[in-house]
Amino acid sequence: MKWIVDVLKVWLVSIKSAFQLSYGVFKLRHLRQPVVAVFGGKGAYAKGKYAMWAYDFSAKIAKQGMSIITGGGPGIMEAANCGAYEASKKKKDATLGIGVTGVDKDFFNECAPIITVDYFFVRKWLLTHYACSFVIFPGGIGTVDELFEALNLMKLNKMKRVPVILVGVEYWHNLIEWYKQAHEDDFISTPIEKALVITDDLDEAVQSIINFRR
Amino acid sequence: MMNRIGICLSTSWRLFKVFWQTVYGVFRISKLQGPIVSIFGGARVTGEDFYFKKAHELGRRLTELDISVLTGGGPGIMEAASCGVAALPKGKARIMGIGVTDLGEEPNKCAQEFFALDYFFARKWLLTHFSSAFVVFPGGFGTLDELAEVLTLIQTKKLKRVPIVLFGMEYWQPFMQWLKDEALKHGTVSEDDLKLFTLTDDLEQVFCLIRDECKVEL
Numbered sequence: 050m051k052w053i054v055d056v057l058k059v060w061l062v063s064i065k066s067a068f069q070l071s072y073g074v075f076k077l078r079h080l081r082q083p084v085v086a087v088f089g090g091k092g093a094y095a096k097g098k099y100a101m102w103a104y105d106f107s108a109k110i111a112k113q114g115m116s117i118i119t120g121g122g123p124g125i126m127e128a129a130n131c132g133a134y135e136a137s138k139k140k141k142d143a144t145l146g147i148g149v150t151g152v153d154k155d156f157f158n159e160c161a162p163i164i165t166v167d168y169f170f171v172r173k174w175l176l177t178h179y180a181c182s183f184v185i186f187p188g189g190i191g192t193v194d195e196l197f198e199a200l201n202l203m204k205l206n207k208m209k210r211v212p213v214i215l216v217g218v219e220y221w222h223n224l225i226e227w228y229k230q231a232h233e234d235d236f237i238s239t240p241i242e243k244a245l246v247i248t249d250d251l252d253e254a255v256q257s258i259i260n261f262r263r
Numbered sequence: 264m265m266n267r268i269g270i271c272l273s274t275s276w277r278l279f280k281v282f283w284q285t286v287y288g289v290f291r292i293s294k295l296q297g298p299i300v301s302i303f304g305g306a307r308v309t310g311e312d313f314y315f316k317k318a319h320e321l322g323r324r325l326t327e328l329d330i331s332v333l334t335g336g337g338p339g340i341m342e343a344a345s346c347g348v349a350a351l352p353k354g355k356a357r358i359m360g361i362g363v364t365d366l367g368e369e370p371n372k373c374a375q376e377f378f379a380l381d382y383f384f385a386r387k388w389l390l391t392h393f394s395s396a397f398v399v400f401p402g403g404f405g406t407l408d409e410l411a412e413v414l415t416l417i418q419t420k421k422l423k424r425v426p427i428v429l430f431g432m433e434y435w436q437p438f439m440q441w442l443k444d445e446a447l448k449h450g451t452v453s454e455d456d457l458k459l460f461t462l463t464d465d466l467e468q469v470f471c472l473i474r475d476e477c478k479v480e481l
Contacts, residue, residue, distance in 0.1 A: 052294075055289045056286050063281070067275065067282065070274060070278060071271045071274055074274050078267040090446075090450075091451075149421075152419045169412070169415065170388060187445070187446075187451060189451035189452040191418075192451070197404050197411060200408075201405045205363075205405075220449065221445075222441075223438075224441040227441065235307055236307055236401055
């Protein structure tokens, strides 16, 4: 009879996540299209180099008439939200953060409206399925999770193919080495040049998004 | 406005499908006996490979310990583990594969129980929320996705803390290097996060870690 309890719990999870997901989609559609998703760590980066980059990058994206979505946390995510918010004239539909409830109580953000959902998979679904490209700034395990989720879904044709841009050559260096090794050993079939754009140049990153839109 | 409402309606319909598939999945998983261990790994590994043989052995030995195995139901490592379990038939199901539709992958022959879902996130939810340990073999995008997901969930206390074993020192070394050299140095992960998982090349150590959690008497 254990399965009845399990199934009831899943009912609860599903109903809650369904409402939150629908609400999230409603909010996301309110944004200016197209939408660029920015991922990055919340770590010790309040005023660091990469946070400045995230700020500049988002400002450039906002000036191109696109909007930014992030995970809604501090660090890189907040910097990206602020960049887009402060650079655009119509501030209402410039940017959005999607947080998760109950994680360190740190989903607070000065610049952007935040919606919080209860489950990580709802957040990831919202962040990945409505963006026209992904920009990955330095971050921890959560960021790597989002990066590989996007790559996996695209490789298996569960999602349309969009550019994935890795910013911070130095930071991602070892992970890129791992990728190349795995490709050589035939664990990963896609060569790295096809899967990712790796750059330190923000203009190049913006340009590759614009080129893809054409 | 109409556009937005339409999108919400279509999303709701998809969610409804996910809902039934997940409930069905939970029903199927609850048939598995004893503690459950999830094994993740690449789909592109073949029978000659070192990791393939180890996964096979791991599956076989877990069955002897009365532990059930949950995998992604595809080829490669997933097949190796499934076949290891199926090598010792013991009446009820000990191995379950959870696949995803439309991948062009055949489910492997050894998964005694198999069902496929339409969405990756439902599959991952099922693979992660019922396991009392995770063993991660070398693999590509999907494997790393699953590993990072489990780590994130445990790190943010959305999932209770269970042992995670990364099998294959040589393969995971550059990944560890990245975590230690860059991520730790820049403060994007903490020391505690690195203690969430164990890197090993030794099956005995895997069993030792799993036994602690699963409370299997030997």
